[in-house]
Amino acid sequence: MDFDEHTTLEAVMDSFRNTPDPRTKQILTTLARHAHAAVRELRPTHDEWEQAIGFLTAVGHKSDDTRQEFVLLSDVLGISTLVETINGDAHGTEGTVLGPFHMVESPERELGESIDQLGTGTPCVVTGTVTGADGVVLGGATVDIWQCDENGFYDVQRPETQPRGNGRGLFRTDENGRFWFRTVVPSHYPIPTDGPVGELLAASRRHPYRPAHIHVIAETPGYKTLTTHMFVADSPYIDSDAVFAVKESLVVDFPESRDQAEADDYGVEIPFRRAHFDIRLAPEEAPE
Amino acid sequence: MDFDEHTTLEAVMDSFRNTPDPRTKQILTTLARHAHAAVRELRPTHDEWEQAIGFLTAVGHKSDDTRQEFVLLSDVLGISTLVETINGDAHGTEGTVLGPFHMVESPERELGESIDQLGTGTPCVVTGTVTGADGVVLGGATVDIWQCDENGFYDVQRPETQPRGNGRGLFRTDENGRFWFRTVVPSHYPIPTDGPVGELLAASRRHPYRPAHIHVIAETPGYKTLTTHMFVADSPYIDSDAVFAVKESLVVDFPESRDQAEADDYGVEIPFRRAHFDIRLAPEEAPE
Numbered sequence: 066m067d068f069d070e071h072t073t074l075e076a077v078m079d080s081f082r083n084t085p086d087p088r089t090k091q092i093l094t095t096l097a098r099h100a101h102a103a104v105r106e107l108r109p110t111h112d113e114w115e116q117a118i119g120f121l122t123a124v125g126h127k128s129d130d131t132r133q134e135f136v137l138l139s140d141v142l143g144i145s146t147l148v149e150t151i152n153g154d155a156h157g158t159e160g161t162v163l164g165p166f167h168m169v170e171s172p173e174r175e176l177g178e179s180i181d182q183l184g185t186g187t188p189c190v191v192t193g194t195v196t197g198a199d200g201v202v203l204g205g206a207t208v209d210i211w212q213c214d215e216n217g218f219y220d221v222q223r224p225e226t227q228p229r230g231n232g233r234g235l236f237r238t239d240e241n242g243r244f245w246f247r248t249v250v251p252s253h254y255p256i257p258t259d260g261p262v263g264e265l266l267a268a269s270r271r272h273p274y275r276p277a278h279i280h281v282i283a284e285t286p287g288y289k290t291l292t293t294h295m296f297v298a299d300s301p302y303i304d305s306d307a308v309f310a311v312k313e314s315l316v317v318d319f320p321e322s323r324d325q326a327e328a329d330d331y332g333v334e335i336p337f338r339r340a341h342f343d344i345r346l347a348p349e350e351a352p353e
Numbered sequence: 354m355d356f357d358e359h360t361t362l363e364a365v366m367d368s369f370r371n372t373p374d375p376r377t378k379q380i381l382t383t384l385a386r387h388a389h390a391a392v393r394e395l396r397p398t399h400d401e402w403e404q405a406i407g408f409l410t411a412v413g414h415k416s417d418d419t420r421q422e423f424v425l426l427s428d429v430l431g432i433s434t435l436v437e438t439i440n441g442d443a444h445g446t447e448g449t450v451l452g453p454f455h456m457v458e459s460p461e462r463e464l465g466e467s468i469d470q471l472g473t474g475t476p477c478v479v480t481g482t483v484t485g486a487d488g489v490v491l492g493g494a495t496v497d498i499w500q501c502d503e504n505g506f507y508d509v510q511r512p513e514t515q516p517r518g519n520g521r522g523l524f525r526t527d528e529n530g531r532f533w534f535r536t537v538v539p540s541h542y543p544i545p546t547d548g549p550v551g552e553l554l555a556a557s558r559r560h561p562y563r564p565a566h567i568h569v570i571a572e573t574p575g576y577k578t579l580t581t582h583m584f585v586a587d588s589p590y591i592d593s594d595a596v597f598a599v600k601e602s603l604v605v606d607f608p609e610s611r612d613q614a615e616a617d618d619y620g621v622e623i624p625f626r627r628a629h630f631d632i633r634l635a636p637e638e639a640p641e
Binding site for chain 2: 077080081093096099109114118128309
């Protein structure tokens with residue numbers, strides 16, 4: 066029963082031998098194996114182990130209904146984008162991280178409605194289509210949108226100044242697979258730095274900024290749900306996203322428009338900013 | 354800026370390049386590397402990733418001033434005993450896990466005093482000596498003791514029936530390096546199963562029991578602090594400790610004694626149980 070550095074792992078692996086669900090067993094044994102490898106390599110002191118316990122506990126304590134510090138930790142370690150990459154499907158638009166702010170339901174909105182309830186930012190019209198990988202238009206698909214305001218804050222971060230649901234909208238594509246809505250140009254922003262993940266970034270001299278982006282989840286039966294962003298092409302930090310989520314195919318121009326006819330169509334004043342983002346969904350079963 | 358499964362890790366590693374403290378940099382990059390390897394191997398779905406986030410958050414939320422669920426998680430994965438093994442010093446008594454219940458200060462007690470304030474268990478006298486690796490007796494060393502009662506509960510787990518400090522004592526060895534105290538024989542017990550770690554054990558059909566033991570931290574200037582247990586030799590689960598902490602050298606007989614002279618010396622009634630545990634501390638600087 067005397068364990069050395071390697072037989073301890075063997076005993077732990079063996080302890081999971083009766084796990085009935087094979088995937089659970091695989092997950093537990095794989096995580097144990099990698100965790101032991103990391104500890105054997107790092108050879109932490111007791112103090113370092115206690116610091117690690119304290120850090121993880123603080124991450125848990127910082128998480129609540131409107132803040133998810135473990136998602137943030139996953140994000141800044143590149144785990145979230147790795148999971149997206151693994152689950153990506155080359156037949157559809159590239160995915161990227163969910164982020165920690167998709168925690169309240171987006172209000173259902175009519176096509177063309179504004180998701181901005183503040184009226185203080187740069188007006189913007191976003192249009193796009195949802196199609197299958199084969200180009201077939203997908204009417205009735207849901208397009209869940211959420212973004213920060215022009216100061217870089219999501220509604221849940223500023224409940225005193227933003228009504229719940231500001232910057233959020235759940236749209237449904239028309240019969241031609243089109244969606245369109247009004248908003249304001251989002252700002253780049255720092256991820257929340259007032260928690261343990263902020264301390265981690267500070268200790269490693271990493272900046273906490275994300276380039277400006279609008280979050281999208283597109284979903285319709287028979288296709289894989291897509292979680293992605295449209296990134297604002299000329300945003301600061303477009304080349305050094307704190308959460309490693311930028312993909313070239315997701316970078317979208319937001320040019321200024323003075324097109325009066327289009328302004329009338331969408332009910333905005335000129336000048337306004339204009340973005341177009343087409344979404345291709347991969348089928349649930351990949352084509353042969 | 355387009356990351357695949359491997360370049361994501363490169364970008365994360367590179368993001369830590371300016372970390373001023375070399376050890377912090379080593380810890381962050383090593384953990385990131387092993388975490389990415391685990392994720393690449395497991396290829397989690399989004400749902401599984403969300404379950405992992407939810408599990409870690411629940412572990413954090415379960416932790417408070419009197420409960421440390423992350424320590425428990427470290428324990429059941431064998432990480433705690435691995436850290437002990439790595440930090441062990443062959444010149445001294447073997448160490449083992451701290452466990453999650455060393456969270457309140459042990460009350461200072463006189464040699465011979467009882468740490469049991471309930472009077473309902475099997476009386477027991479524990480004696481021992483603290484020496485250096487070379488056998489020199491260490492007077493004035495602190496011996497911090499904590500244990501559960503005869504029902505398997507620590508004071509912090511049963512604040513309504515156990516006074517704070519029951520089962521705990523901070524002793525100081527006499528000029529001959531000796532310590533002795535009265536207590537009751539501790540019981541084997543399940544680690545707390547009403548949290549996420551309990552769910553993990555249930556999902557893997559692992560029992561939650563630890564064999565009966567008394568915790569010890571021995572400390573004196575010039576020597577490495579020792580965190581260990583004395584295990585009760587005839588305890589159930591001595592061969593399948595849920596936290597992998599048993600070492601043969603730490604298993605101690607607790608025989609029954611009817612020695613009236615000794616009973617008088619220690620102020621107990623016969624019959625009583627008797628245990629002896631000698632502690633050798635390794636010097637802070639290993640001898641050449």
